[in-house]
Amino acid sequence: MHDSDSPSLVAGCGLICEAAGHSRAREILEDQFNSLSMTVGGTDLIGVVRSLRDEVGFDGDRHNYDDPVNSMLHLVIERRRGLPILLAVVVHEVCRRKSIPASIIGMPGHVLVSDGAAQPTYVDPFHSAHPMSAGGARGLYETMTGLSNFSESFLDPLPNRAVLWRILNNLLSRYRRTGELANVRWVMRLRSVFPDVGPEFDREFARLMGPMN
Numbered sequence: 001m002h003d004s005d006s007p008s009l010v011a012g013c014g015l016i017c018e019a020a021g022h023s024r025a026r027e028i029l030e031d032q033f034n035s036l037s038m039t040v041g042g043t044d045l046i047g048v049v050r051s052l053r054d055e056v057g058f059d060g061d062r063h064n065y066d067d068p069v070n071s072m073l074h075l076v077i078e079r080r081r082g083l084p085i086l087l088a089v090v091v092h093e094v095c096r097r098k099s100i101p102a103s104i105i106g107m108p109g110h111v112l113v114s115d116g117a118a119q120p121t122y123v124d125p126f127h128s129a130h131p132m133s134a135g136g137a138r139g140l141y142e143t144m145t146g147l148s149n150f151s152e153s154f155l156d157p158l159p160n161r162a163v164l165w166r167i168l169n170n171l172l173s174r175y176r177r178t179g180e181l182a183n184v185r186w187v188m189r190l191r192s193v194f195p196d197v198g199p200e201f202d203r204e205f206a207r208l209m210g211p212m213n
Contacts (some may be wrong), residue, residue, distance in 0.1 A: 009089050012164040013073035016171075019186050025074050032077045036090075037097035045102050045115040048095055050129040056080065058087060060126035066174045068183075071167055084111040084126040085166055091125050103157035106166060107141050114157065122155070165191070 007015070010033065014026030040056060042048035052058040061070050061081040069075045073089060076082030082090070088104045088111045095102035095113075105112040105122065112132075114120045122132040124140065132140065138150045158166075168191050175183040 007160060007164070009160050009163060010073070010093055012160060013086075013089060013167065016164070016167060016190065017072045017074055019190055020068065020072060020171075020183070022072060022074065025072075028074045029077075032074060033093055033097060036077070036094050040094050040098075042098075042100075044100060045091070045095060045113060045121065046123060046129060046131050048098065048100060048102075049091055049113070049123050049125050052091065052094065052125065053129050058082075058090065058125065060084065060087060066170065066177075068171060068174060071171050071174075083170060084124070085163065085170070087125040088113050089163065091123075104163055105137075105155055106158040106162060107137070107154045109145055110141065111166075112137060112140075112155075114155070116157070120155070 010029050011026060014029045017025030017029075036056070040048055041051040057080040059081060061067070061079075061083070064070065065083070069079065070081065070083045071086060073082075073086055076086045077090065085104070085106075091113045092102045092104050101116045103114045103116050105114050110124070111126075112122045112124050114122050120134065122134070122137045123129060124132070134152075134155060137155060141150050141154065142148060168187050172184060172187045172191070175181075175187060
């Protein structure tokens with residue numbers, strides 16, 4: 001099913017892109033999704049993912065995984081490459097515009113999309129369009145992580161705010177690793193609008209923003 005919380009995924013992802021210096025990203029995204037929703041085939045979740053991958057050319061970027069372009073939604077659509085969570089956003093939004101049920105599933109370390117049925121079907125658009133059961137999703141988690149701590153809660157749908165939070169965390173991890181302080185600052189500025197920010201974040205935010213006050 002679709003979550004209806006605010007902000008919308010497209011608006012939120014567009015805001016992230018604009019904060020990174022990509023002007024008019026929200027407007028560009030609306031045009032891109034209008035075009036995609038008319039181009040992409042399929043009458044269910046798996047059909048949409050197959051069309052996005054096989055006909056339109058979307059795939060995961062395995063070579064430059066954490067490059068910031070893989071977290072900028074309008075560039076993901078332009079390049080047909082992105083991180084798992086950004087490809088999940090593409091699938092979710094195309095499905096929404098085609099009135100096809102779809103939910104983003106935020107397993108630790110990876111992201112899937114589900115049709116939300118009584119016996120849900122899952123798909124990993126980063127790797128393939130093959131449908132998976134809950135057991136298949138568990139197997140994927142254990143294969144990717146090497147852990148045996150799987151919980152059914154790992155297959156709960158993510159609300160929009162949590163999706164945007166994870167996108168920002170991916171960017172923050174990249175910018176910290178590469179020492180890009182200016183980019184760390186704008187990411188933390190955006191993260192500060194979320195209600196679930198803890199004291200540790202507050203202290204780090206104040207330290208990093210101090211020179212700009």
